Amino acid sequence: MKRAFEDFKPGHLGTFGPHHVSREDIIEFATEFDPQPMHLDEEAASRTILKGLSGSGWHMCALWMRMAWDGFISGIASMGAPGVEEVKWVSPLRPGDDLMLDVEVLDTRESKSMPDIGFVHLKQEMRNASGQVLMFSTIKIMVLRRHAVEAM
Amino acid sequence: MKRAFEDFKPGHLGTFGPHHVSREDIIEFATEFDPQPMHLDEEAASRTILKGLSGSGWHMCALWMRMAWDGFISGIASMGAPGVEEVKWVSPLRPGDDLMLDVEVLDTRESKSMPDIGFVHLKQEMRNASGQVLMFSTIKIMVLRRHAVEAM
Numbered sequence A, B: 001m002k003r004a005f006e007d008f009k010p011g012h013l014g015t016f017g018p019h020h021v022s023r024e025d026i027i028e029f030a031t032e033f034d035p036q037p038m039h040l041d042e043e044a045a046s047r048t049i050l051k052g053l054s055g056s057g058w059h060m061c062a063l064w065m066r067m068a069w070d071g072f073i074s075g076i077a078s079m080g081a082p083g084v085e086e087v088k089w090v091s092p093l094r095p096g097d098d099l100m101l102d103v104e105v106l107d108t109r110e111s112k113s114m115p116d117i118g119f120v121h122l123k124q125e126m127r128n129a130s131g132q133v134l135m136f137s138t139i140k141i142m143v144l145r146r147h148a149v150e151a152m
Helices: A023-033 A057-071 A146-150 B023-033 B057-071 B146-150
Strands: A011-020 A086-089 A098-110 A117-127 A133-144 B011-020 B086-089 B098-110 B117-127 B133-144
Touching: A011 A057, A023 A057, A023 B057, A057 A086, A057 A098, A057 A117, A057 A133, A057 B023, A057 B057, A133 A146, B011 B057, B023 B057, B057 B086, B057 B098, B057 B117, B057 B133, B133 B146
Parallel strands: none
Antiparallel strands: A011 A098, A086 A133, A098 A117, A117 A133, B011 B098, B086 B133, B098 B117, B117 B133
16 A cells, blocks of 8 residues: 555655766756757866756656656656645756765645645755765655555 | 846746646656655546646746746847746646746846846746646746857
C-alpha cells in the first residue's frame, strides 16, 4: 500500500541520488526548451556570468522531479502539486555532475476543501558531488489521506 | 544590437504563440522526468483529480521557457535568472493544446552589486486555445544594461 498523508512528519525525509548528468543531457534539454548560448555552446558560455557550459535552470527543476520520483514520490499516494512556491538557482549545473537531493518536510496540513487530501510542504536541496548547493526549492505536494488510500 | 535593460518599462510586453503540444510531447517529457501515472497513461489518469491525461507541471515550465525564448528572450541581452518566484499550475495541459503566452513587466530595477545588470520582473500567463489559464508565474530575469550591451 502506498504511503499516505499521515505518514509524513516534519523533519528530514531522505537523501536521494546520485543522478548523473552528461553534456549530452544538458545540450539535449537546452536545444528543445532553453536554447540560450550558455546552455548550448562552451565558447559562448565562457563569456557569460556562468563562466562555462551549464544546464538550464528548468532542466534542474525537471531533474529534481525525476530524482524525487525515484527517491520517494513513486511510493506515496501523490496527487501532484498546485504549483511551486520558490526556486533558487544557486550554482550552475555542469556536464558530468552527479546530483544528490536532500528533502525535508517543513510542515503538513489537511486540506479544508478536499477531505481526501493533505498538503505536505517540502524543502529540497540539490547538490553536486562536492557538496555545493545548485538549487533549492519549496513546494506543497498533495497526498491522499489514509482513509482514501485504504479505499482504493 | 540586442535590447537592453533600459528598453523594459512596466506594462504589457507581448503575447506569444501558438505553440502546439502533442500527446507524444507530453508522454516523452513525462517518461524522462515525471513518470506519474496521470502524465503517462489515459486510463490511470482518468482516476486522478486531473480527470485525464495531462502534461507535467514541469513540462509547462519548460514550454514557458521555450515560448519566452522564441517570443522575446532571444532578442534581449539576457543573463538568465537567479530563480523563480512563484509558479501556479491552474488547469491541466492537455494533448493537442495550442499554447499562448502573455507576458507583463511588473517592474524593473538596477542591480546594486552588478553594475552591468538590471532585473526585469515579469509575470507570465500561459493559456490554451480557448483562453483558459493553465499556468502563471513570476520571475526576475537579469538583463545587461545599455552601456554593457554597447561595449560587447
